[in-house]
Amino acid sequence: MRKRHSLFLLIVAILVQSVFAVQAGAAETYYDDIRGHWAEKEILFLEQRGIFKHGGNRHFNPDKTVSRGEALALVNRVLEDVYGRLATPVPQPYLDHRYPLKTEIEGLVANMQVLLDVNTGFVNDFRPGDLMVYNLHLASNGMLMKKTQKVNPEWWVPTPYLQYPMSREEASMILFHVLSPYKLRIVEPKINDVRLFYDGYSQWKHKSSYVDTVSPYAEAIREFQLFGGQRNFDPYSNMTRAQFAVVLTRLHHFLEGDASKQFKESTKRQQIAANLLLTAANRAFLDKDQQRLSSYVSEAAIESLTKLQAALPLHSYMAELKLKRDENSSDKLWVTGKYEHRQVGPYELEFLFEKDESNPFGHKITSIAYRER
Template sequence: MLGASNGVSFAAQSTALPFDDIKGNFAEKEIVELVKEGVVNGTGNRRFEPKKNVTRAEFVTMADRLLKLEPVDADMPSFGDVSSKSWYYGWVEAAIQLGIVEGKNKTQFMPAERITRQEAAVLIVRALKVDPGSNSGNNLPYADADKVASWAAPYVLAARTLGLMDGANGTFRPTDAMTRAETAAVLDRVLKDKVWNKAIHAKTNLGLQIGWQNGLTTTQFKEKVSSSNVNTLVPRWFFLENTQVPISNHADSSLLTWAKQNNKKIWAMLGNHSDSELTHQILSDETKRKTVIQKLTGYVKTYGLSGINVDFENVSPDDRLSLTAFISELGTSLRGAGAVLSIDVSPDLGTDWTEAFDYEALGRYADYVVLMGYDEHWDGDPVAGSVSSLPWVESALNRMLSVVPASKTILALPYYTRDWTLQSGGATSEELSLVQQGQRIRSVYYNRTWDANLGQYVLSYNRQGSQHRIWVEDGRSLGLKTMMAAKRGVAGFAYWYIGAETDDIWTSLSNATRYASY
């Protein structure tokens, strides 16, 4: 199988070829090149078996490896016939999440079925993110063009136009199975394209990767960050207070030391306890405002902080000008101390909840604006729905980018969802971390469908006579939002909150960022 190693080092061979059965094969050079790239393996005993047919799982695996993607050990399988214990599970999940491949139907992937030439054309054109258009196949120059499926015809034409696949003796043979040698020849043609070769071998820039601390001890937080993509920590250290010194300090020296040792930045958070009146008292009082700014700047210098993250909720619309003035003054002071200022904002929905945010001004005075891309449907919302559907986040981000530069914009993604109980008088919900979501799903008998419009699975189940629904957040849904934002050139991503995610999420998001860069 593809996943097995040939067990013998190429460098240790006395022959120049890595396999004994490829000399003279039309794809000999391509196979050698793909072995060097880590795209293909042998089948054991120094054999490649170039004429052997390729399964759907094997083709997907090779395509993933070609694109330098990593296998995703998804917390929730996409298909019932792709076992999490199979060698190809992570490779299939990685391709599914990025939209490179689909199942044979809504419930089955059929990993062991031989991949046909027309299916291979579809997959490789999708993998290269080429839009084949809607050509019906009338332009296919093959004697057997009428045998090409309508869904595959545009891709077959695109594969030919791109120089990736062609027929022989005037035919394309759309339903014939792909051999291992043919597959190697197709994949190597991608590598021979200078643009794709450069992109594939470029190092992925993940940008800012910001993680909020919430509900974790310092030890737990450090442990979770260590196994994540996070490069910037946001511990909840400072809060506005109704005291003589209007700011409290909960800095942790052990986290400071650890962050420095592990090359992580700290943007300590300044919160307001979601207290509208307290926030008004401090922001509207120039003396108190200056005291907070002086104290924060002093903490930045004392602790060697890289920045401050302002997280004010429930700010009165009347404090719009005061909040803008505070951010302007704080930003100037922090930059003088060699630190940056970021501020968290909700999507602009034209409500009192966000009226205090002058997005354009905040984008001018802060170094970064963090758009919290969640709570589309919130705790207490009588209408059930997604916490963060793709079109909602995309609309919110587009609106933000109309007034704030992408280089200053950070998109925050949710590591939580809601389990909704649907009732005649309105819905109620329970917040679930992604870890809890997985546990809940595995404990019930459910129906699940992929909603391509929302960019997530919608899952339903019944318990104690009540119907429940979960708009699932997982590597696939979060990856789609990541790719959408990465294409717009945002400065990075933030995650609410560290410790709520399943382990597979970080691989999914790394893959999404890499794939978006192509």
């Protein structure tokens, strides 16, 4: 009797183990054509974060080329996975309204503008997102992706241009414009320096570290190691979906590491990080994205926010921020923002940031207090 009982328990254990093994295998990936692929780990990372959306299609097609439009949308998904939405997409007349990913590309353009303004510390009239898409327009018409003498004010990018395969040089151009705010914050530019910075790359005449290209964009982002450290860049080869998955994963790791690292650096860098966190939290609140908002703001602070929001916005990234370390705890940071409202007048909001690993910034807003000034 005891042997039969033991045998029964053994059979049950094997069955349970096999069920969990099947479930684990199913959770591993939705796609049925990436097992054993050299980029499987990166594809899985992006899929599990919702950056690759399968939409019922079990084929990822890792060795097929990625199109320009899809690449732009994927870059935006990486940005928003790390930071959340920073701005509302604005309709752009230069994008074909029939293209299915149009809104996501417009979201990228809007998010890039906030990243530039926050990292430079002032509102820019320069539009890096517009320039990025304009360069794709130039490339589609057989021209170099560089500053032109005269810009056609009626330029636009039709759907076929966005469906073209994306070359490695075009990928480097897109990523340069996305990452340029991180390069600019190091030099702490004045308002007139920003356009000169971009013009300097579009008129590049310096020697490249790569032996097979003089592209300014490949050289400009070499420090981020998104394409690896090879001497050959192979600029005219089209990127496959798997290759771009590797690049996107490296981009995600850089952005995520940078978001939390800034709170450990200079006051200027901490202001940038605090501004981005507040901007993302404000956008999540306005979008009613409760899941994203709760990763940035505690329940108690959300209650305070709800009362304030009836009359006041949570934050504007153009506000002046002042930071002060808590005297009793190194894990706490007080951030005071100065704001102006047409009905209320000038006022301040004081935020308490505390260390918390529920979002990439490594900090959470746990208190919000209003003060007149």
